[in-house]
Amino acid sequence: MTVVFEKPHALTDAELHYCPGCTHGIIHRLVAEAIDTLGVEGDTIGVAPVGCAVMAYNYFRCDMVEAAHGRAPAVATGIKRSLPDSVVFAYQGDGDLASIGMAEIVHAATRNENITIIFVNNAIYGMTGGQMAPTSLPGQVTQTSPYGRDVLTAGYPIRVSELLSSLDGPEFIARVAVNNVRNVREAKKTIEKAFRNQIEKKGFSLVEVVSSCPTNWGMTPQKALEFVENSMIPYYPLGVYKDRSRED
Amino acid sequence: MAEKVLMKGNEAIAEAALRAGCRHYFGYPITPQTELTAYMAKRLPKMGGVFLQAESEIAAINMVYGVASTGKRVMTSSSSPGISLKQEGISYIAGADLPALIINVQRGGPGLGGIQPSQSDYFQATKGGGHGDYHLIVLTPSSVQEMADLTALAFDLGDKYRMPAMILADGTLGQTMEPVVLPEEHVNVVEKPWAVTGTKMAREHNVVNSLYLVPEILEKTNNDRFERYKYIEEHEVRYESYMMDDADYCIVAFGIAARVSRNAVTALRKKGIRAGMIRPITVWPFPKKVIREAADHVKAFVSVELSMGQMIEDVKLAEECIRPVYLCQRSGGIIPSPQEVTELVEKLEGGAE
Numbered sequence: 001m002t003v004v005f006e007k008p009h010a011l012t013d014a015e016l017h018y019c020p021g022c023t024h025g026i027i028h029r030l031v032a033e034a035i036d037t038l039g040v041e042g043d044t045i046g047v048a049p050v051g052c053a054v055m056a057y058n059y060f061r062c063d064m065v066e067a068a069h070g071r072a073p074a075v076a077t078g079i080k081r082s083l084p085d086s087v088v089f090a091y092q093g094d095g096d097l098a099s100i101g102m103a104e105i106v107h108a109a110t111r112n113e114n115i116t117i118i119f120v121n122n123a124i125y126g127m128t129g130g131q132m133a134p135t136s137l138p139g140q141v142t143q144t145s146p147y148g149r150d151v152l153t154a155g156y157p158i159r160v161s162e163l164l165s166s167l168d169g170p171e172f173i174a175r176v177a178v179n180n181v182r183n184v185r186e187a188k189k190t191i192e193k194a195f196r197n198q199i200e201k202k203g204f205s206l207v208e209v210v211s212s213c214p215t216n217w218g219m220t221p222q223k224a225l226e227f228v229e230n231s232m233i234p235y236y237p238l239g240v241y242k243d244r245s246r247e248d
Numbered sequence: 249m250a251e252k253v254l255m256k257g258n259e260a261i262a263e264a265a266l267r268a269g270c271r272h273y274f275g276y277p278i279t280p281q282t283e284l285t286a287y288m289a290k291r292l293p294k295m296g297g298v299f300l301q302a303e304s305e306i307a308a309i310n311m312v313y314g315v316a317s318t319g320k321r322v323m324t325s326s327s328s329p330g331i332s333l334k335q336e337g338i339s340y341i342a343g344a345d346l347p348a349l350i351i352n353v354q355r356g357g358p359g360l361g362g363i364q365p366s367q368s369d370y371f372q373a374t375k376g377g378g379h380g381d382y383h384l385i386v387l388t389p390s391s392v393q394e395m396a397d398l399t400a401l402a403f404d405l406g407d408k409y410r411m412p413a414m415i416l417a418d419g420t421l422g423q424t425m426e427p428v429v430l431p432e433e434h435v436n437v438v439e440k441p442w443a444v445t446g447t448k449m450a451r452e453h454n455v456v457n458s459l460y461l462v463p464e465i466l467e468k469t470n471n472d473r474f475e476r477y478k479y480i481e482e483h484e485v486r487y488e489s490y491m492m493d494d495a496d497y498c499i500v501a502f503g504i505a506a507r508v509s510r511n512a513v514t515a516l517r518k519k520g521i522r523a524g525m526i527r528p529i530t531v532w533p534f535p536k537k538v539i540r541e542a543a544d545h546v547k548a549f550v551s552v553e554l555s556m557g558q559m560i561e562d563v564k565l566a567e568e569c570i571r572p573v574y575l576c577q578r579s580g581g582i583i584p585s586p587q588e589v590t591e592l593v594e595k596l597e598g599g600a601e
Contacts, residue, residue: 012453042449045318057455063444065317066457068340071310074302078314078322079444081298082272086446104310107303 008032010041014058021214021221024052024120026178027187028059031091031118034192035062038199044087045079047072051093052126070101073108076115087198089116095125098134098158105160105206110169112203116194119160122211123232130216134158137235142216157235161208165242171203173242177210179228183238190240202245210236250429257395258325258422260430261351261415262287264396265323268403269435270349271297272315272322274308278330279363280419281353285325305330309337309350316346317456319443321403321435325351327419328369329360331377338412339378343458345442345473347406349399350384351415353422356581364581365419365504368555373416374532374562381470383477385413385484386532388502392426398529400431407438409480416531418554420504420583477533486529487538491517495524497593498542500563501552502528504583509552512589519590521597531559539566548596549573552589554582 007013010032018024035041044062048054050069057064067075072090080088097105097119108115124142125131132145135157139148149157165173172194176187187209194205210232212224219227240246255263262284265273273288285301292299298315302308308324315322326334331352341348354369356362373386385405387398395417402413444454460466488506491513492498501509506527516523526542528535539549548571551560557575564573576592578584 041447043446045444045446047314054459057457061447061453063447063453064455064457065314065444066344066455066459067313068310068336071306071313071337074307074310075314075317077300077307078272078274078311078316079318080314081300081311082315082318082320082322083445103303104307107307 008036010035010061012059012061016059017055018052019215021212021224023178023211026184027118027120027209027211028056030184030188030191031089032060033188034195037192038195040087040195040199043085044089045083047076047079047088047090049090049092049096051096053091053093053120054127056091070096070099071104072096073101073104073113073115073117077108077113080113080115087195089118089195091118092120093126094121094123094133094135098160106164106167109164109204109206110167112169112171114198114201114203116198117206118191119206119208120211121160121208121236122213123157124213124216126213126216135160137231159236161206161241164206169204170206170242171244172197172205174240175208175210175236175238177228177233177238179210179212179225208236210238250432252427252429254425255392255428256283256423256425257389257392257417258283258353259287260392260396260428261325261399262291264399264431265349265403266291266295267431267433268321268400270321270323270403271295272320273298274300274302274311274324276302276305276308276326276330278327280355280422281325281327281351283422284351284353305333306337309334312348313337313341313344313346316341316348317344317444319440319445323349323351325353327353327355328357328366331369331372335372335378338384339380339382340458341412342382342384343380344456345410346412346456347410348412349402349406349415350412352417354416354418356579362581363419365583366554366579366581367418367503367505368558368579369416370531370553370555370558373414374534382473383532385409385411385480386416386530387413388416388529388531389421390503390506390527392421392424392428395421396428396430400434404436405484407436409476416503418504481533484530485533485535485537487535488527488529489538490525490527492524492526492542494522495542496522496547497524497550497596498546499523499525499550499552499589500528500539500559501525502531502559505552505554508584508586509589511586512593515586515590516593519594521593523593534562534566536566539563540568543567543570546571550576550589550592552576552584554584555579
């Protein structure tokens, strides 16, 4: 009998707590596949955020650290500076990275800290029950923008990849999505590159993954993926925003 | 015999930390601890260590958390307003049972306060500081020599008990230049099997974490931690007892206030008033037992502080309301003079309330 599909080694056997239709599971798998492919599980240290992925430390088989809200890039900096030959990644959501942790991510990027950041953007605070995120779309209805995000009072969504790629420091910034097979394949390649960059000591590599939240968007999983395609991706265009090795 | 050198208190802490094997420092500029950061910036890169000026005190303490997770000696330093910013991170460090050293060269507050010396972060340092139930081991130097000696000790205690330690100094001690015999190079190697260093595919993964969503498990980690705290309270109390054998008045003072108080004791003795001093060197754990014992033979206690009166509460708890406890204090960056202390005690001797 031939095994044609199996769970990546870098994932534990723990059952994921994510809601039905949530794409965190796919993204976890892509990160684990990258770790497996590069053969670095034994040298990898992951940093979990505060948010839906807070318990990611139960799901990855590598050593893990749970950080305070938004501080994962600072914690990852400490780990990487202590163990320069290890592979350090932080897994963060939009509230964590683009709101409370904006200073930490900008400065880790501008230092070209040799770490990998997986930034999951689903335009909402999921864990706390669906509040407006820094990346919530104009007009998006959430628990704290019940009449739709009014850009006149709540400001505009932040496009993190565009913002960070304006800095001289970072090595690699790209935005991907996991709403269809083609995009998942592209996301897999991109996440693997973000890890390989670190191993090759190229520096700060961030992959923004446009994700969904059927529960807090109030949609079926299928409708949520359609919302990603028709509303999220037009506001957050996919692509490579910065790749210094390609510039050289 | 090691040679004596002339150093500022801030520099003595930095040099002692290097000699204790600390190779990772993260800080953010703030007065009056500036020399400490500058010393580390100059020395660490040449020793193969890591100096990083963080984007904020918040980032600095979280970088400390990261290095501490890997099991290496690490420190940060700041002054009062900056220490407030670090409290979230300190709570996480305590909650994840990590050793780390935090230096607070205190200045006056609240708010932006001033840049002159103070002891008004006593509550914050000794009662936890951030959210949740926890303590730090808090050491209070009162000379440049002790700035160095207690820094080395703080690293050892932090490693031994897997908890953050703090040097609670003040702007005067940070800026004062005094002769100091620097501690020998020493690195107490403590096994840290809990550290995240990569599994090397040879063990189960280690997780550094302070999240426990099951109430019974969180309660158990708190209970276990407080068992450790109890042991520390029984075994790690440090203080100096000065002229206490026949004392009628017990001055309690730490840090720069203890230096003032020592002069006051001498002056009072010259006037025939039997004064003595208990100088806490650890303010957590607080030297409760020796203060309680003093209550059996002194007439009164005087807490001398550079604050509106914070340690006085611990003195009262320790002596169990057996004798009156008086407060001699200045705040705002002003140090009480020996005369202010002697005048208070003289009034007490004269029968004043």
